[in-house]
Amino acid sequence: MRAHVMVLLVLALALTCALVNDLDFRHHNYKEMRQCPNITRIYNIGKSSQGLKIYAMEISDNPGEHETGEPEFRYTAGLHGNEALGRELVLLLMQFLCKEYNDDNPRVRRLVDSVRIHLVPSLNPDAYELGSEMGNWALGHWTEEGYDIFQNFPDLNSILWGAEDRGWVPRIVPYNHIPIPENYLNGSVAVETRAIISWMERNPFVLGANLQGGEKMVVHPFDMQRPPISVSALRETPDDAMFRWLAMSYAHSHLTMTETYRGSCHGDDITAGQGIINRASWKPVVGSMNDFSYLHTNCFELSIFLGCDKFPHESELPLEWENNRESLLSFIEQVHRGIKGMVKDTEGNPLANATITVEGIRHDVRTAAGGDYWRLLNPGEYKVTAKADGYTPQTRLCMVGYDSGASPCSFTLPKSNWNRIKKIMALNDIWQMTVLYRIIVSFCYGML
Structure with missing residues (x-):
């Protein structure tokens, strides 16, 4: 049965998107992704623990290749399978970009022609199969093996902060592109997490966001709080001003995210009407996807919490699309900042x-x-x-x-003189050594 479903999925992915006036507002089955062949490419970034492929759609004027000088962007959803709204918004965004590009929408044309966009509707496809509109709120949150993917990444924060305390940064430990520790790779890591890390390392992503649920706000890193836990220990990234701008570009374009009278899903508005917050000052977590992305790759990543209802009824999808459409587009455009x-x-x-x-x-x-x-x-x-x-x-x-x-x-x-010196010394030639002597003398006179 699983093999039959996979065959149907591959066939469905080969179809062109239907260019209709209205988008398809309903909950989509895993086999119902579509592509617009002139600007899209479907590929998979790996498999789930149950063998389901984790599909991505690339949208670009030259799909299938990185164009020199063109930035790469990603939206991901479905880290938690029971948070279905993000998945549906990503699928609707696929349809929208396809339709509007072929209808010569100048904004969409400019976006697709200048950015290589990657969209992943479901990073946790096994868990999505367990979720439902009326089901248990926690059903489908974790992977089949019991992992919360979002918090399953290497804790590079502790490595960086520990090295800072010892004065090792940046001579011994860099403050970015920190290597993944071997003990993490040998430990308990979800197969989905391994696939996501490999995908991150293969593509030169500049900006990205993961879509989640259970709150309505945009959350930016650092997600982990530096010990000891106190107000003064809240840890901002060196790019905090940039992260705040990126978060506001989404929240302030959203139709309802900054309406303070609504409050939050669990009490008063904790964002002071801005719709954004630093994760470490809200609900700190260790080993988040956002912190890993910032400390291991070039990509600035943050989390977008779309609303209180993690699995809204399909009748609510048109309103949710209208609430988020401008934000989704505006955030992609920030990749050019x-x-x-x-x-x-x-x-x-x-x-x-x-x-x-x-x-x-x-x-x-x-x-x-x-x-x-x-x-x-x-x-x-x-x-x-x-x-x-x-x-x-x-x-x-x-x-x-x-x-x-x-x-x-x-x-x-220009090539370094020290590089030339090392090559000359390797030759062990009298004439070359004479050249080396002249280089050293000229260098010393230049220092005087």
Whole structure:
């Protein structure tokens, strides 16, 4: 029976989306995703513990490849299978982008042509099969093996903060792109979590959000609270101002998220009418997807809580779509906020894994395989440095304005003299050693 369902799913995914005036407002079965073949590609990022494929849809003007200079974005939903609204909104967003692109909607055209968008409706497909509109609220929250995927990622916060306390940052332990500890990989990790981590590492994501339920607000990292637990121990990221802007771009575009008279799902409005909050000051968790994304990859990730009803009746989906449509689009557009550019050597070759450092912000990003990078920043003037092994660093002043679109800020790095010296010493040649002597003398005179 499972094999038959999988065959139907693959066939369904091969169909083109129906271009109708009205979107399909109902709860979708796992086999009912559609694609619009001219701008989409369906792929899977791995399998669940029960063998269900975790499908993603890529929406791009050139699906199937990373375009140099084009940022990558992701929306994910269904971390908890009983939180179905996020899943449905992602599926509706697929339909909307497909229809509006083919109808020549200029905003959607611009979005699809300038961003490689990845949409994953169900990161926990096994659990979704257990949830229902009228079922137990907790049924389907965890994976089949009993994991809460959102809190199943490596705790890189403790590694960073412990190293800071010992003065090891950044000489011994970096403050970003922190490696995954071996004891985590050898421990109890959900197969879904492993698949998500691998997916994160394969794609140069710049911005993303996971859609959840049970509250109505946008939550930004850090999600973990630095011990000892006290008000002064609340931990903000080095990019807190940027995260707050990203969170507000969604919350303030939502039709009801900032209406304080509604209160929260469990009492008074804890966001003071802003619709956003730092997770560590609300309900801190350890090993969150958001903190891992920020500390291990280039991607800025936050959580969007869509409402109190985790599994609304399908009759409520049209209203929920209207409440969230502008927010979903506006948040994707934030991927163009900040600076972008290329890092190359003097011969024009792109430099992968070069480090981009912004003075005053202790968080770097790295270039993708094609030497391109994106750095989310609020408007202002920044001193930016590009560094790569074997090359001399270069620093530039980069301006970020208020207009839409990231500001170009590219670098050309010459090879380092120390790299030349090491090559010469390896040759062990008298003539080369003479050249080495001249390099050292000129370097010393330059220091005087």
